[in-house]
Amino acid sequence: MRLLDGKIADRSVEITDEEWQTVNEFNREMVEDYLDNQADLSVKTLPAYKSGLRIFFIWVRDNLKDKNFTDIKKKEFQKYLNWLTKRGFSDSGIKFKKSAVSTFCNYVMMMYEEEYPTFRNFTIGLKVVQTGYVHEKVPLTPDEYINLCQELEKREEWQMLAYLTFSYSTGCRRAEARQLLKEVIDYSANEKKIKVLDEDGHEYETISKQYLTHTIRCKGASLVGKPRKLKFGDDAMQWLKKWIEVRGEDDCPYMFVIKSKDGKEVRQVSESTFNNWCQGLFTQIVGRRVHPHLFRESRATNLVVFQHKAPEVAQKLLGHNQVTTTLDHYIIRNDENDESDEAFTD
Missing domain, CATH: 1.10.443.10 (Intergrase catalytic core)
Known part of the structure; x- marks a missing residue:
């Protein structure tokens, strides 16, 4: 399954475990390590972070030749944000997916400083474009x-x-x-x-x-x-x-x-x-x-x-x-x- 095939994908798409196994092993193992060590995330929040990171790394697989995340550049992550915008995500949805990747990068910088001393959070300084895509709140009378x-x-x-x-x-x-x-x-x-x-x-x-x-x-x-x-x-x-x-x-x-x-x-x-x-x-x-x-x-x-x-x-x-x-x-x-x-x- 490819997330980007020339059409706007369903915003509710979830990455299956089978699909996740096709991702670069290094990226996959680092994500799993991060998720296993997030004791401060609630049982409701953790799956959302997991979903956001999986979507990102499937995109990396399809659009950046499945490269190691430690080699990703700021301009490449901007392309990912642009892809989310074109795909029809809401402003809040894009912000959350950016936040999921950002907190993951911060974790790696802190916990793996000796292994990857030159790695920097490639999401810093990039702003989410305001799409204006929001659902109007109209309560039931x-x-x-x-x-x-x-x-x-x-x-x-x-x-x-x-x-x-x-x-x-x-x-x-x-x-x-x-x-x-x-x-x-x-x-x-x-x-x-x-x-x-x-x-x-x-x-x-x-x-x-x-x-x-x-x-x-x-x-x-x-x-x-x-x-x-x-x-x-x-x-x-x-x-x-x-x-x-x-x-x-x-x-x-x-x-x-x-x-x-x-x-x-x-x-x-x-x-x-x-x-x-x-x-x-x-x-x-x-x-x-x-x-x-x-x-x-x-x-x-x-x-x-x-x-x-x-x-x-x-x-x-x-x-x-x-x-x-x-x-x-x-x-x-x-x-x-x-x-x-x-x-x-x-």
Whole structure:
């Protein structure tokens, strides 16, 4: 397989172990040594660095005659960045792949100074061209979310509906959703009296009913992530129970699963399964691009923009340490009526 064959390649391409074995042995062994000694990288980050380095060295194989990385020049690495740009990577994707190679070079300079005293990081000083290729963030409105749920119910896509409502209710990531155990359907609800405002601004008391999951490893600075118990509502519990009822008895402890064609093997889904649901049926129903992280952004946005909750409510639900993270990256406001409108009044 060649990464560059005259056409723009699929941005999601992954290098297989078999393909990786065709790379120059020196480059391959140095990459493996680097990855084996990255104790400070989380279990989620390490595979991303591995993927980025593999893509680079396959490119080196195809475009620089598989030369040793210690002989690569700055201008040659610039060609690699140009190739990424033409291939259709986003700005952030290119920056990450540059960073993966850069940290690898720094590691070699520090750990192999005696063996390669003249080697220098060939990525230093090179800037990533701003391609402007970004996906516009357009969260699901409350009406769009309800319509998506209703359509999945109509089609009797019970597992997809359970995943959608759980992900939206908790605001969790796809890696967190796949850890959910089916035992949660037996958990008891927590009921609390809370005070809320009606449409006229009058305060009244109501019952808040929610559930807590078992401990789930969420994104965090440590190697194993941040352990949290996710909070979700009665609507999600309803569809989780429906899915387990339809699924029937099996030995797999996880909530979201895939089955073999004969139905005998049931195993935990991969994150790519959620991607496929979103890129396929969910996108078809909504009429625009849907991806797993969109539910997290939509939940935060709808809490603050449509339900007029304090940003701190979304912050706590999503598990951010700082409310600024929630505000800067997850609350997507409508700019149709911003303050600059006043510049066009008499």
